Amino acid sequence: MSEDRSELSTRGEEFLQLFDRGMEFTRELLRENEHLRRRLVELEDEQQNAARSPAEWEKLRLELLTKIRGLESEHASLRERLIEVESQSRDFADRHGAIAAENNDLANLYVASYQLHSTLDLEEVLRITIEIVINLIGADVFAIYLLDTARQELRAVAAEGIDLGRVPPCPIGEGRLGRTVGEGVIRSFDEESGESGDPERPLVCIPLRVEGQVIGAISLLGLLKQKRGFSALDQELFNVLAGHAATAIFAARLYSQSERKLNTLQGFIDLLAR
Amino acid sequence: MERQRILIVEDSPTMRQLLVFALRRLPGVDIVEAQDGMDGLRKLSGDHFDLALIDINMPVMDGLKLIGLMRGEDELRDVPVVVITTEGAVQDRERALRLGANEYLTKPIQANRVLSLARSLLKRD
Numbered sequence: 087m088s089e090d091r092s093e094l095s096t097r098g099e100e101f102l103q104l105f106d107r108g109m110e111f112t113r114e115l116l117r118e119n120e121h122l123r124r125r126l127v128e129l130e131d132e133q134q135n136a137a138r139s140p141a142e143w144e145k146l147r148l149e150l151l152t153k154i155r156g157l158e159s160e161h162a163s164l165r166e167r168l169i170e171v172e173s174q175s176r177d178f179a180d181r182h183g184a185i186a187a188e189n190n191d192l193a194n195l196y197v198a199s200y201q202l203h204s205t206l207d208l209e210e211v212l213r214i215t216i217e218i219v220i221n222l223i224g225a226d227v228f229a230i231y232l233l234d235t236a237r238q239e240l241r242a243v244a245a246e247g248i249d250l251g252r253v254p255p256c257p258i259g260e261g262r263l264g265r266t267v268g269e270g271v272i273r274s275f276d277e278e279s280g281e282s283g284d285p286e287r288p289l290v291c292i293p294l295r296v297e298g299q300v301i302g303a304i305s306l307l308g309l310l311k312q313k314r315g316f317s318a319l320d321q322e323l324f325n326v327l328a329g330h331a332a333t334a335i336f337a338a339r340l341y342s343q344s345e346r347k348l349n350t351l352q353g354f355i356d357l358l359a360r
Numbered sequence: 361m362e363r364q365r366i367l368i369v370e371d372s373p374t375m376r377q378l379l380v381f382a383l384r385r386l387p388g389v390d391i392v393e394a395q396d397g398m399d400g401l402r403k404l405s406g407d408h409f410d411l412a413l414i415d416i417n418m419p420v421m422d423g424l425k426l427i428g429l430m431r432g433e434d435e436l437r438d439v440p441v442v443v444i445t446t447e448g449a450v451q452d453r454e455r456a457l458r459l460g461a462n463e464y465l466t467k468p469i470q471a472n473r474v475l476s477l478a479r480s481l482l483k484r485d
Contacts, residue, residue: 193378
């Protein structure tokens with residue numbers, strides 16, 4: 087009997103504990119419900135206030151417009167910078183191209199003058215002059231003349247693309263070549279001549295001068311098939327030939343004469359020594 | 361990067377000097393000169409080259425003959441060849457390309473053109 091009573095008491099306590107926990111949970115739910123209801127009311131108020139306040143809307147609009155204007159200004163500034171950088175880049179590319187072309191021209195001029203002064207042998211100087219005219223200028227018919235001072239006429243000593251025997255002597259002051267050499271300046275007749283190959287109708291006449299004195303001339307008579315007219319570099323090469331080929335020829339002839347004189351003198355000395 | 365070798369086969373010292381001037385702008389390149397086709401063939405047979413620039417009109421052995429011989433040799437068949445010549449006619453160009461030249465340049469040459477061809481054939485683009 088007492089055991090039954092004790093078991094009943096234990097069950098009663100368990101039930102009471104369970105009931106307390108249920109009560110506590112219900113209170114929590116009520117608190118949460120109250121909190122959510124208040125938050126809902128707040129949000130409804132905010133929403134109603136925002137919709138009801140044009141000043142707030144205007145403020146927001148102005149802020150956004152200021153931001154948009156700032157971004158637009160930044161965009162415009164970046165575009166300007168981009169255009170500036172593109173322009174600078176084009177300038178650099180142009181300058182690079184111009185410098186490369188100038189380097190190319192200078193290399194041609196350097197090689198021409200270097201080669202012309204690399205020997206004191208007249209035949210070699212003439213050969214190098216021929217190489218320059220063919221390879222660097224692009225002429226395939228031409229003649230190189232030296233001045234016969236006694237007769238005052240130019241005599242061909244080398245020719246390319248035409249038999250040397252077919253190139254007649256040219257008196258100073260006569261014909262295109264003779265007149266040009268008489269004046270002492272380089273002249274182009276390419277627009278009048280076409281592709282003649284005729285020694286009487288040169289495309290370009292280049293007097294060879296040392297210290298103002300004419301010692302010979304180069305007469306260009308025809309160009310390589312692929313060569314179309316003369317460039318600024320060609321004009322510079324004409325000047326190099328007019329000056330440096332002349333000096334090289336003059337030096338080679340002097341050297342040859344001095345060699346001959348030296349040999350003659352040596353012969354005399356040998357004769358006297360016997 | 362491994363150094364590359366270019367052979368210039370040209371009888372004119374003026375042209376050789378001009379080509380050396382142009383090609384010296386390429387970094388990591390060694391340039392060897394030959395003065396005619398036979399000299400060129402000797403140098404090609406004795407060493408490895410990545411590119412050959414060959415003139416057509418030369419004494420002893422002309423450029424076309426050299427290209428023909430190169431294309432018949434297993435070791436030289438794949439060496440890229442640029443022909444540099446005064447001959448500007450279409451048939452000259454076609455003949456050289458048919459024989460196995462990769463590019464055909466006519467004189468007077470532009471150093472920039474030589475450089476860009478060399479870069480492209482040496483696969484440096």
